[in-house]
Amino acid sequence: MEDGTSRSGTGALQGINDRLMSLRLPLRGDQFATIISAYATPMMSSDSAKDKFYEDLHALLATVPKVDKLIVLGDFNARVGTDNAA
Template structure:
């Protein structure tokens, strides 16, 4: 399974790709609005029949799915696409409020996996963010990084970063 960002597809839907072996699920803005965001999942076709439920699109920036793991353990996976650094504060606040609501509603017994593009630099001060930021941090923290780390800290999550080629 992979979390997808910037899908730029309208509305909400799914597409099964037989040759590639994946089904794509997405949530975007309505067809009559500019499609500059979009979020989704790509899930191997062989796993689709084992899903407890299909992915749920919250909005063009957030999508969730619950999966059955071994021994009746459930996992909630969230695909997120956060606003960019130059987005208006109201847009960022709305995104993190929606994310907070989702995180608060995840059953406590579920494993939780938060994936996505957070358009953030979290820095490398793992001493300041003990338990929230591992040693994988890079560069200097920016305001989006503070928002992400704060939300992770509030929900007892650990940020594990992956780097893009330009980083």
């Protein structure tokens, strides 16, 4: 589909942008699972680019029905500790 959404007999795939996509799959009965794939901006990106990614992710998460099983997968470029040179 032209809006970045694709539907098949198994689920609905939605490309949000080049870093986020979601897939809603039917489970048993009237239950669904939503899978979100996220690829965060690199650590060296500007603060505004990083903020935009997390704003977009937050907006996408807000669209997931509360009754859905939610799975979020991705590369969040996270860091543990205080060593900013790593």
